[in-house]
Amino acid sequence: MNLVLVLGDQLSDRMAALKAADKSRDVVVMAEVADETAYVGHHPKKIALIFAAMRKFAARLQDDGWQVAYTELDDTDNSGSICGELLRRAEQFSASDVIATEPGEWRLIDALNHCPLKVQQVEDDRFIATHRDFNEWAKGRNALRMEYFYRDMRRKTDLMMDGDQPAGDQWNYDHDNRKPASGEVDTAPMQFTPDETVEEVLDLVEARFGENFGELRPFTLATDQAQARRALAHFVKSTLPKFGDYQDAMMEGEAFLWHAHLSAYINIGLLDPLEVCQAVEQAWKNGDAPINAAEGFIRQIIGWREYVRGIYFHEGPDYTQRNGLQHARDLPWFYWGGETRMRCVGQAVDQTRTEGYAHHIQRLMVTGNFALLAGIDPHQVHEWYLSVYIDAFEWVEAPNTIGMSQFADGGVIASKPYVSSGNYIKKMSDHCGKCSYNVNAKDGEDDACPFNLLYWHFLDRHRDRFSDNGRMGNMYRTWDRMAEDKRGRILDRANAFLKSMDNGQTV
Ligand code: FAD
Ligand code: DLZ
Numbered sequence: 001m002n003l004v005l006v007l008g009d010q011l012s013d014r015m016a017a018l019k020a021a022d023k024s025r026d027v028v029v030m031a032e033v034a035d036e037t038a039y040v041g042h043h044p045k046k047i048a049l050i051f052a053a054m055r056k057f058a059a060r061l062q063d064d065g066w067q068v069a070y071t072e073l074d075d076t077d078n079s080g081s082i083c084g085e086l087l088r089r090a091e092q093f094s095a096s097d098v099i100a101t102e103p104g105e106w107r108l109i110d111a112l113n114h115c116p117l118k119v120q121q122v123e124d125d126r127f128i129a130t131h132r133d134f135n136e137w138a139k140g141r142n143a144l145r146m147e148y149f150y151r152d153m154r155r156k157t158d159l160m161m162d163g164d165q166p167a168g169d170q171w172n173y174d175h176d177n178r179k180p181a182s183g184e185v186d187t188a189p190m191q192f193t194p195d196e197t198v199e200e201v202l203d204l205v206e207a208r209f210g211e212n213f214g215e216l217r218p219f220t221l222a223t224d225q226a227q228a229r230r231a232l233a234h235f236v237k238s239t240l241p242k243f244g245d246y247q248d249a250m251m252e253g254e255a256f257l258w259h260a261h262l263s264a265y266i267n268i269g270l271l272d273p274l275e276v277c278q279a280v281e282q283a284w285k286n287g288d289a290p291i292n293a294a295e296g297f298i299r300q301i302i303g304w305r306e307y308v309r310g311i312y313f314h315e316g317p318d319y320t321q322r323n324g325l326q327h328a329r330d331l332p333w334f335y336w337g338g339e340t341r342m343r344c345v346g347q348a349v350d351q352t353r354t355e356g357y358a359h360h361i362q363r364l365m366v367t368g369n370f371a372l373l374a375g376i377d378p379h380q381v382h383e384w385y386l387s388v389y390i391d392a393f394e395w396v397e398a399p400n401t402i403g404m405s406q407f408a409d410g411g412v413i414a415s416k417p418y419v420s421s422g423n424y425i426k427k428m429s430d431h432c433g434k435c436s437y438n439v440n441a442k443d444g445e446d447d448a449c450p451f452n453l454l455y456w457h458f459l460d461r462h463r464d465r466f467s468d469n470g471r472m473g474n475m476y477r478t479w480d481r482m483a484e485d486k487r488g489r490i491l492d493r494a495n496a497f498l499k500s501m502d503n504g505q506t507v
Contacts, residue, residue: 002026003069003089003117005082005100007108008036008050009393011057012225012269013064016122017101023065027093030058031071031085033078039107040387043214043356044205045221046264049390052201052223053268059197060224069093073204082108083115090117104309104395106317126272127309128153128302134310144311144412147172150303157274159281159298160291172299173244173292180428181249181257187242189261190234191220192227213336213388215354221264221390228262228270235260236283244293248361250344250429255351259359260297263391266305273301300360308399311413320398323378324410325462331380332501335367339506342450343435344425345370356390363389364418366425368405373419373454374498375461378408416471419458422449444489450497450507456487457494 004021006028018028032051051073058070069089071078079088086098098119103109112119123130129137129149137152138144151171154160160167194202198219206216222228242258249257265271277298284294312319334340337353348362358367363385371381378401385401386392403413422439426432432439432449441448459466459479466472479487501507 001093001095003086003093003095003098004028005086005098005112005119006030006057006061007082007101007103008032008054009104009268010101010124011053012126012272013061014126014272015101015269016125017099020099020120020122026067026099027089027095028058028061028066028068029086029089029098030054030068031078031082032073033071033082033085034073034080035082037073037209040383041212042209042392043352043388043390044209044212044216045214045219045356046390046392047209047212048198048201048205048216048219049221049223049264050268051205052198053270055197055201056224057269073208081111083111083117086115086117086119104393106394110317126269127306128157128274129306129310131310131313134306134314138310138314143415144314145415146303146307146413149307149310150299153302153306154298157277157302159277159302160284160295166295168291168295170295173295176292177244177247177296178428179245179249181246181251181254181430185251185254185257187239187258189239189256190222190231192222194219198223213353214356222270225270228265231265232262232271232276232279235262236279237288240280240283240289240293240297242293244290244296247296248428250347250359250362250366250425250431252347252430252434255355255357255359257359261357266301267391267393267396273305277301305396308403308413309395311399311403312395315399315409315412319409320379320382320394320402322402322408322410324408325375325378325406325465327372327375327406327408328377329375329498329502331371331376331384332374332507333504334507335384341436341507342370343437344429344431347431352388356388358389361428363400364405365420365428368401369418369420369424370451370454372406372417373451373458374501375458378402378406381406416466416469417458419455420451421455422451425451443486444491444493446493448490448493450494453490453494453497456490457498460487460491 004017004026037047058068062068071085079085096118098117100112100119100121101124102121112121137149202219222231239258246258266273280294280297283289340346344366348358348366352358382401386397403409407414407417426439437449438447439449442452456479459475467476
């Protein structure tokens, strides 16, 4: 008999390890362990989501005829690690062989490779592109850009295709997807009342992880496949039609806007990515969602999601250590809820604390943009994103943070850094009107928006690296055309801002 490992983000009955196992003979091992709760200080909602979903999934496997050896966090003989639990169960069941679905993090892949049992790691086939597909695609290319990879994934899945051409004759409708939000947000993610299992887990998480950054309650997330499917159906019906239009928008007090809030469910296995895309495609075919919404959404999943996973495994275990721009500043305290006068950052961090969620543009163009402009150590930025979001697992978080957001991989993912002045935030949000800084102050005034100051500071300090980048030439020309005393004022003010921030003053 074999042990069959199922991790907390592998909660699907189509996991490769389960498919390779024999229900009548093998024992499924699932374990809540200290090592997995402690490699970063996860948001309490994330730990509760994972534990509750693990417990319900274990019960479902048992109902389905599997023998499941489940370890709860508080079990007295809990060894505290995945390998430790495998060893304990190996002794209990006189087993020496383990079938595992390859984890989504090099750290755990390595731990399984060094576990003194015979562990076979089979590839996780919840993805559309296999490691081999991605590596074949990447081979011989100078630049690994998402757009071309995405087209291959459209062809492979046949989603929104007319033969071998894209539906509507366009691969990408992004130019229709940049409207600033306005008016009432007429939708919200579906909420679920905690059942007995969830309540038990909430008590445990409160007792053990109450000090972690983030609010545990209210807890209204889906914790099993049936609930997650209801959340998906609700999204497709009520939210998808405007998803495209307002994909990049930000609004005061509105955490979710017209976003799906499905990433955590997909990442832990409660929803299948292809099932999600097919539901969206069907809504478009039925005339219930416009093409820009359906294509835009499907691109996020079979394009970006698949692509970042490909990059994570293609680039190897040192990826999270990369620091191409040599940024070394400590992450400011306001990322952990300390006070800030920057309204957009304050709002993004606040909803991160309450929900464990921020949408893509908040992650990329507010907290990510600020960290990059201010020169924060990308490893600290990476650990922050890995901690604070309920959907954060290294295979998806690291390429988004180290690569897309911080340009720390030296341009593997992005052809230029995602930096912008306050103008972008002013255009796409209503935060600036309530901010104590002035987004229209561009000459180094005392109350100038820090994004305006730091934007030029970034360009100036990285001139050697970026002035030859064709996509940044205009920015350097604008900077160079400014009067010298104005440039001096902006840089002085930016340095003063950074100094205050480093000294722990409220900025
Ligand atoms: P929607 O905006 O409704 O998008 C639909 C779906 O597309 C998402 O559910 C998700 O599955 C997928 N998706 C969209 N963009 C991406 C992307 N760039 N990479 C991968 N999948 C994508 N996503 C995570 O799932 N986990 C992370 O840890 C994570 N960390 C991020 C860190 C940074 C710095 C940035 C810039 C982005 C990160 N993302 C991460 C991507 C993206 O922000 C989230 O997937 C998205 O905000 C989840 O919310 P949603 O379900 O409402 O997504
Ligand atoms: C994130 C997480 C947490 C908090 N706890 C557990 C756990 O106790 N047991 C478990 O099997 N998985 C957990 N996980 C998910 C793992 O950390 C995840 O499988 C790896 O990061 C690989 O993606």
